[in-house]
Amino acid sequence: MSADPIAVNPELYRVIFENERVRVLEYRDEPGDRTQPHHHPDSVLYPLTSFRRRISANGQQVEVALTVGQVRWVGAQEHAGENIGDTETHALFIELKEPPPTRTPAALGPSTR
Template sequence: MTRFQLLAICLTATLATNAFAQDMAATAGDKARVVLDNARVRVIELNMPPGSSTGVHSHGDNLVVFLTGGSAVQTMADGTTKTIERKPGEVSWSDPVTHDTKNTGKSATRTLVIELKDAAP
């Protein structure tokens, strides 16, 4: 297999993954609730029971406010995983990402995901 063919296969797989990634409010089902949606931001309240996951979804630029602490594993579009340990009140920033998040802790977690939209005029 030539380098060009390998590159073409990798690019196709990446584009296919991104094309099928969905909005978290849709993939997380009743665990996600949009609490604010306007021209500048969308705020999603996410309540995750132990062992539950969001399903594969995409975000633009966003920040997450951890209302409760907990443990999670994120699986990225390329298959890599990242373990997360958060305390109540922590805030994190994320550049655009496609991933799945699973609550690996023993208790439910509650977060606010604040997705930024286009800049103000």
């Protein structure tokens, strides 16, 4: 089982809402901060600030630049991240607890689908 972001990065993530169907996490970091590897189920990412990050998993890396309000889908994945910009990252993750109707491989990092 992969690590829960709350357990491995408690200084960066906090639960702001949870019920039997969803969990909402608030994420905050500063330029240069890194997360330990952790897992997210299928989620919706809602940026509250604009930011740049490097997402890494399984020898792959992607750089992501999102602006405030640029909502993205994040398919279930394990990754680590690093704030590579010059601004704070502040975002909400809305994690789904229900299994997807069909399982398809997720792209690393956020996507528009």
